[in-house]
Amino acid sequence: MEPVEALERIAFLLERQGAVTYRVQAFRTAAAAAGELSADALRRRAENGSLARLKGLGPKTTRVVEEALAGVRPVYLARLEDEAGGPLVEGERGxxxxxxxxxxxxxxxxxxxxxxxxxxxxxxxxxxxxxxxxxxxxxxxxxxxxxxxxxxxxxxxxxxxxxxxxxxxxxxxxxxxxxxxxxxxxxxxxxxxxxxxxxxxxxxxxxxxxxxxxxxxxxxxxxxxxxxxxxxxxxxxxxxxxxxxxxxxxxxxxxxxxxxxxxxxxxxxxxxxxxxxxxxxxxxxxxxxxxxxxxxxxxxxxxxxxxxxxxxxxxxxxxxxxxxxxxxxxxxxxxxxxxxxxx
CATH class of the missing domain: 3.20.20.140 (Metal-dependent hydrolases)
Structure with missing residues (x-):
């Protein structure tokens, strides 16, 4: 999963869960910031330790980007999928x-x-x-x-x-x-x-x-x-x-x-x-x-x-x-x- 895709998916799931706006905006802001750079540019920043200095990224969003770049499913996303990614109503209702x-x-x-x-x-x-x-x-x-x-x-x-x-x-x-x-x-x-x-x-x-x-x-x-x-x-x-x-x-x-x-x-x-x-x-x-x-x-x-x-x-x-x-x-x-x- 690409970093921007992971960040946007997290934002979507938080919104679906009814999370407060500031939590969502952190991930949407990070997705926009990461989207302005190529995958190679993001990877170079991750390698030289400058990713966290990218405007729009914080500690949690930086970790999501790093894990996605490493080819693993971000831990935050995996946990959120378990919490909020399932059906919203029971069974086949609706x-x-x-x-x-x-x-x-x-x-x-x-x-x-x-x-x-x-x-x-x-x-x-x-x-x-x-x-x-x-x-x-x-x-x-x-x-x-x-x-x-x-x-x-x-x-x-x-x-x-x-x-x-x-x-x-x-x-x-x-x-x-x-x-x-x-x-x-x-x-x-x-x-x-x-x-x-x-x-x-x-x-x-x-x-x-x-x-x-x-x-x-x-x-x-x-x-x-x-x-x-x-x-x-x-x-x-x-x-x-x-x-x-x-x-x-x-x-x-x-x-x-x-x-x-x-x-x-x-x-x-x-x-x-x-x-x-x-x-x-x-x-x-x-x-x-x-x-x-x-x-x-x-x-x-x-x-x-x-x-x-x-x-x-x-x-x-x-x-x-x-x-x-x-x-x-x-x-x-x-x-x-x-x-x-x-x-």
Whole structure:
């Protein structure tokens, strides 16, 4: 295994494990630094003892490079593969459905609160077997997440076009995770939202709003023709700074999602797993479409999709109502016209 490959694999596994950012960044920074040198140059540095002086490498990452150059599997990587490299769910739960998925409709890059460049996120999605994914960085009101102004979003659209030239036939689709404002409006220019391939709309503020106004707020959003996916509908957090579910009339909201062909997101982040099973089953009964999305903020988190697949299978979500099973053309046809394959 080459040094850069070993460092990147370690970073991926740490992200998959949900490790804190600084631990991951040490290995991604080291991979970038090592990647700027040829294998021969790295080997000469290892031989003359100057490898540790290379900017971007620390004691742990230097050892990984040295072991990889020596032709042995780095000890740190081997230990991490044992800890975090195995299946994320028990048995075959969700495996068949995961094989049917072609993409991921919700992921973030370092343009907002993600930790990696757009190109890295897209290339990882491709390497995990996807044929497309949707870049959905945050909208401007979420300043804590460096949400994109209209100007920055337009700049990002140009970058997406460049990435697609490099990664074809894989397709990176344009998108946004747009804040649902207090009155149910959307936190971005309508004309700009209309240019995007996919719009995920999510509540990020006033999550403890009373039931009736929260219901009206969500109904306004899912009924907006610019919205394609309702993101993490309850807003709950199961770990860390735990947060209870928002209160809203799920029956009304899911009925509106079914009527307006707005997909309900099955959010795969371990601290979210949103919606809860009881609401997921209610959305199935309401006839909703679904999007099984990682909400990934780092490349390794793109592998979390199996969590959503396992929950979807458990709750009886039909595969033909999951938009991630669509081809790129079918997906963009649906977001443009509302027509799903076979209908």
């Amino acid at each position: 495996a068949r459905l995961r094989q049917a998925l072609r993409g991921d409709c919700h992921l973030h890059s370092d343009w907002s609160d993600g930790g990696s460049p757009v190109e890295t996120m897209a290339a990882t999605a491709r390497d995990l077997g996807h044929s497309w994914c949707v870049l959905t960085d945050h909208s401007p009101r979420l300043t804590v997440a460096r949400g994109l102004s209209a100007e920055r979003l337009r700049q990002q659209l140009a970058l997406v076009a460049e990435v697609n030239e490099t990664l074809a036939p894989f397709r990176l689709l344009t998108g946004i995770e747009c804040d649902i404002l207090d009155d149910g409006g959307l936190d971005q220019e309508p004309e700009l939202l209309d240019q995007l391939d996919v719009v995920v709309a999510s509540v990020h503020s006033k999550l403890r709003m009373d039931r009736a106004p929260m219901t009206r707020r969500m109904l306004a959003a899912v009924g907006n023709p610019l919205v394609d996916v309702l993101g993490h509908c309850t807003g709950r957090l199961l770990s860390g700074r735990q947060r209870p579910e928002s209160s809203f009339d799920a029956g009304e909201v899911f009925a509106a999602c079914a009527e307006h062909r707005t997909a309900v997101e099955i959010n795969c982040r371990p601290e979210r797993l949103d919606p809860p099973r009881r609401l997921l089953r209610e959305a199935v009964d309401a006839g909703c479409l679904f999007a099984i999305d990682t909400d990934a903020h780092a490349p390794g988190q793109l592998d979390w999709q199996i969590y959503g697949c396992a929950r979807a299978e458990e709750c009886g979500v039909p595969a033909d109502r999951i938009i991630n099973t669509f081809t790129e053309r079918q997906l963009t046809t649906w977001t443009t016209t509302g027509r799903t394959p076979g209908r």
